[in-house]
Amino acid sequence: MNTPRFRAVILFPENISCYKVPMTEVDITIVGAGVIGLAIARELSSGTGQVAVLEREAGPGMGISSRNSEVVHAGIYYPTGSLKARLCVEGSRLLSSFCLRFGVPFSRIGKVIVASCPGETPAVEELHRQGVENGAEGLTLINGKELAKREPHVSGDCALLSPHTGIVDTHRLTKTLERHCLGQGASILYRTGLSGIEKKPSGYLCRAEGPGGSTYRFFSRVVINAAGLDGDKLAQLAGIDPDEAGYRIFPLKGEYFRVRGSKGSLVNGLVYPVPERNLAGLGIHATKDLAGSLRLGPNTLPVDSSGYDVDPSHASAFYESARVLLPFLEPDDLCPDMAGIRPKIQKPGGPARDFVICHEDGRGLPGMITLAGIESPGLTSCLAIASSVKGLLKGAGLTR
């Protein structure tokens, strides 16, 4: 094990002097301080190695991790045996106990996936079968009467009830993960982007760019790519062809609209339609946040120059789609809320893809770990993904 040369340091814009930390060698470098990078850093820094997280934004969780539905999924949708199914079921269990133990706001408000007409009943039954096979807990098929008892203002023929599905405060989750990492001696360098990776016999010579245009190099035995939407660019820096490897990101935007006023109280839990084919998205659904307000979304839009803007003219499409299950809605009830961008590795129109969690030793890059396509249910799965990354490193003899 190398002599630790990193000190635990957290860099904020106002204390840029912290940047003069000597950084020449480190055991493990994680690129990205979203929920995935931070969960991995927490898992790995509880051992003995020196862990550093590089994040080009000024704080944690400013990427995909702060722009999502905040739902802790049960593991229903994904093909049995896939990483998404396994890590979601395991992650949901881990995340709910984590939240309980460390005071992160979390509520099991439950979810219904609703057949809006008899023609959708077989799809709901199939989701039930798959969810049970995946190990999702507590799933029950309920008829129209039972649905009306649970959700009196939701219209539908029958539904799959998932009572364990919950919602979490992603901001508090991210801050808690960050606190644990720092408490265990990991270093987190904000406003610092990894800009070069060069393979050396026993690891990687990394180039980083920090505040004020400063650049420096350091050596890392292990590099973990948890760069979210830029995962393909980072893989390329390491010499991996993202197209050949299947890591190319095809970003897919999702907008949300908020339901104004008190109508949010007409829905008790999460209300989802039958999902879209090929799982490009789960369909425009109704989610509640921990304050009780109701949001609709996300839709699926190719990414354009509007960045994270929400186009107010899309309100009518949201209304048309949502009023099938929520007939109490009126067009004026909706106002633009926010948008997120999915890091899809699924080609537009192509088949759904699983999470990629890969040790790149097969590409001649031992100690390089790629996480690609960590879209939903990535938030739910973050702790299980972290444990899986630790398993990969342990299996390769790269950590204890």
Ligand SMILES: Cc1cc2nc3c(=O)[nH]c(=O)nc-3n(C[C@H](O)[C@H](O)[C@H](O)COP(=O)(O)OP(=O)(O)OC[C@H]3O[C@@H](n4cnc5c(N)ncnc54)[C@H](O)[C@@H]3O)c2cc1C
């Ligand atoms: C619309 C939407 C809805 C979703 N809903 C849910 C849900 O309800 N439940 C669920 O379980 N999941 C959901 N997800 C998925 C979940 O949000 C993601 O899987 C998760 O947040 C991914 O986290 P991450 O850490 O990989 O990415 P990010 O949070 O984006 O973190 C990656 C970080 O890497 C940094 N970075 C990139 N390149 C560099 C570089 N070169 N140097 C330094 N830093 C770099 C970025 O700045 C970024 O902060 C949703 C996603 C979307 C888009």
